[in-house]
Amino acid sequence: xxxxxxxxxxxxxxxxxxxxxxxxxxxxxxxxxxxxxxxxxxxxxxxxxxxxxxxxxxxxxxxxxxxxxxxxxxxxxxxxxxxxxxxxxxxxxxxxxxxxxxxxxxxxxxxxxxxxxxxxxxxxxxxxxxxxxxxxxxxxxxxxxxxxxxxxxxxxxxxxxxxxxxxxxxxxxxxxxxxxx
Amino acid sequence: xxxxxxxxxxxxxxxxxxxxxxxxxxxxxxxxxxxxxxxxxxxxxxxxxxxxxxxxxxxxxxxxxxxxxxxxxxxxxxxxxxxxxxxxxxxxxxxxxxxxxxxxxxxxxxxxxxxxxxxxxxxxxxxxxxxxxxxxxxxxxxxxxxxxxxxxxxxxxxxxxxxxxxxxxxxxxxxxxxxxxxxxxxxxxxxxxxxxxxxxxxxxxxxxxxxxxxxxxxxxxxxxxxxxxxxxxxxxxxxxxxxxxxxxxx
Numbered sequence: 311x312x313x314x315x316x317x318x319x320x321x322x323x324x325x326x327x328x329x330x331x332x333x334x335x336x337x338x339x340x341x342x343x344x345x346x347x348x349x350x351x352x353x354x355x356x357x358x359x360x361x362x363x364x365x366x367x368x369x370x371x372x373x374x375x376x377x378x379x380x381x382x383x384x385x386x387x388x389x390x391x392x393x394x395x396x397x398x399x400x401x402x403x404x405x406x407x408x409x410x411x412x413x414x415x416x417x418x419x420x421x422x423x424x425x426x427x428x429x430x431x432x433x434x435x436x437x438x439x440x441x442x443x444x445x446x447x448x449x450x451x452x453x454x455x456x457x458x459x460x461x462x463x464x465x466x467x468x469x470x471x472x473x474x475x476x477x478x479x480x481x482x483x484x485x486x487x488x489x490x491x
Numbered sequence: 492x493x494x495x496x497x498x499x500x501x502x503x504x505x506x507x508x509x510x511x512x513x514x515x516x517x518x519x520x521x522x523x524x525x526x527x528x529x530x531x532x533x534x535x536x537x538x539x540x541x542x543x544x545x546x547x548x549x550x551x552x553x554x555x556x557x558x559x560x561x562x563x564x565x566x567x568x569x570x571x572x573x574x575x576x577x578x579x580x581x582x583x584x585x586x587x588x589x590x591x592x593x594x595x596x597x598x599x600x601x602x603x604x605x606x607x608x609x610x611x612x613x614x615x616x617x618x619x620x621x622x623x624x625x626x627x628x629x630x631x632x633x634x635x636x637x638x639x640x641x642x643x644x645x646x647x648x649x650x651x652x653x654x655x656x657x658x659x660x661x662x663x664x665x666x667x668x669x670x671x672x673x674x675x676x677x678x679x680x681x682x683x684x685x686x687x688x689x690x691x692x693x694x695x696x697x698x699x700x701x702x703x704x705x706x707x708x709x710x711x712x713x714x715x716x717x718x719x720x721x722x723x724x725x726x727x728x729x730x731x732x733x734x735x736x737x738x739x740x741x
Contacts, residue, residue, distance in 0.1 A: 330566055337560060341553050349546025363549055364710050367556050375566050375703070384530050392537040400505045405697060431541035450539050455506045456497065471497045478500060481535045 322387035329377035337374050344388060345370075348395045355399040355451050365402050369395035400453040434481040442477040449474065494518040494525060503532035509726045516726075562645065563708065564638050638706050639663060642673040653737055661737060662705075664718075672712035672741065676705045680722055687727045691717040691738070701727040716741045 316325070316339045328336035348369060352362035372394050373380075380390055435443055448454055448462070456474075460467040498515045501507045507515060519526045643650050647668035653676070655661040662676040680686045680702075688707060689696035696719060699709065709718065719738045721731040 332566055334557065334560065338553060338557060341556060345548045345552065346545040347540055347543075349548050350543040351540040351546070353546055354540070354543055359549075362546075363552055363555075366552070367559060370556055371559060371563065374560055375563075377566050385534055389534055389537045392540060393533055396537065396540075397505055401698075401700060405699075427538070427541045431538040434535060434538050435542070446536075447539070449504050449506065450536055453504070453506055456501065471500075474500050475496055478532060478535060481538075482531060485535060485538065 323380075323382045326373075326377050326380040326382075326387050326390075329374055330380070337370065340373065340387075340391070341370055344391055347388075347392065351392065351395055352399055355396075355453075356402060361402055365398045366395060368398050372398070396450075403453055430485060433484045435484075437480045437484050438477050442473050442480075445470065445473050446477045446481075494522075496528075499525065499529050500532055503529060503536055509724070509728050512726050513724055559708075562638070562641055564641060638673060639665065639675045642667065651741070653739055655736055656734075664739075664741065666712060666741065670712060672709045674702075674707055674709055674718065674720075676702070676720065676737075679705055683725070684722050685725055685727065686720050687723040687731070689719040689721065689731065689735070691719060696731055698727065698729070701725075712741055714741060 316328075316335055320339065322340070322343070325336045325340050329340070345366065348366045349362060352365055353359065356362055356365070369391065373391055380387065384390075385393070435446075438446070445459060445463070448459060454462065456467050456470050459465070459470045463470070465473075494515055498507070498511070499519075502512060502515045502519075519529055642648055642665040643663075645665075645667060649666045651664050651666065652660045653662040653664055653674070661678065662674065664675070665673045667673070674688065676686060686702040686705070688699040688702055688709070690699055691697075699718075700707070701723070702720070709716075712718075717738065717740045719731070719735040721728075721733050721735045723732060
């Protein structure tokens with residue numbers, strides 16, 4: 311089995327370029343860096359462990375196959391990878407028959423993998439009203455549409471939309487112009 | 492076509508229907524300002540998982556992913572050259588074993604020889620021959636890169652033809668020991684459309700996703716599973732919108 315040969319400080323964007331060139335150890339290194347984050351996201355979204363590994367694997371395989379399409383001017387490699395995984399988990403959620411709408415309780419996390427990025431994420435949500443934060447999290451982690459959120463929370467659809475707009479605006483302001491991780 | 496701010500947010504959240512998704516994406520391609528706003532939404536939203544505690548990675552997960560990667564082959568759209576970002580200690584695209592030996596051995600030995608032009612040319616000629624032989628050996632020994640051949644060559648793999656509506660063979664499915672199956676359609680989808688894979692549960696098609704090109708790996712393919720393929724607009728559909736070109740039980 312090939313062992314990772316890349317230095318740990320090799321930039322993510324260079325890893326993507328190496329993957330586009332078919333370098334297997336770049337994929338392994340990307341997995342080493344971000345598997346914990348994607349598994350955390352998968353467990354949060356799917357709320358069990360059975361299907362998480364295959365979805366995470368799908369996300370990495372997607373990144374591997376399409377690495378040449380990655381454009382660092384648009385997003386960081388990490389954001390790109392998380393967005394691929396998020397999409398895959400949503401697909402998995404939707405493939406589950408008759409999933410009821412529900413408001414879940416989720417304890418606030420205590421420790422994340424990367425303290426700097428965690429701090430930025432905290433900053434992004436800190437300024438949100440609790441009900442706005444809950445709305446964003448339900449939309450993001452459960453993939454509820456505007457009308458589903460309206461039904462779930464007993465709000466008019468217009469209110470759901472305006473709250474989401476407002477929440478995203480505040481998060482952007484908190485993160486600053488780059489808004490990158 | 493008017494795109495609302497809410498449409499962009501819904502696209503970033505992944506909550507649009509496939510039809511609306513296609514509509515909004517088309518508008519984004521035509522408007523760089525909207526596109527920049529969408530990317531900004533994406534960046535902000537995907538900070539959220541950073542607040543989660545680190546996930547547990549199952550033991551052996553990296554090995555299983557690497558095995559799958561090797562089975563599925565090289566990335567698509569790979570650049571012609573792989574040397575624009577050389578990596579320390581790596582061999583280029585999959586060139587381990589014979590490829591590595593061949594390319595390492597020749598070059599340095601021949602150019603350091605302080606010899607006449609003739610002998611230098613002779614040495615370079617020998618070097619070129621050696622390199623050609625090494626490359627020939629490399630291409631002969633490396634595993635086939637097309638995924639269908641690779642899957643069909645895996646231990647315990649069983650191939651089964653896929654039969655279209657008029658009883659003609661339109662592709663193959665290769666069932667693997669681990670319960671997965673690789674499905675491959677011989678023809679590319681019509682221009683501007685995609686193949687979408689479905690499993691039939693009872694009488695209801697359940698989407699297994701859009702096929703990226705002509706082949707896809709079905710993760711859970713037990714005996715008796717009925718698969719269907721339809722031609723859909725980019726991004727796929729929530730339910731088949733055309734008559735399936737394939738409905739077949741494994």
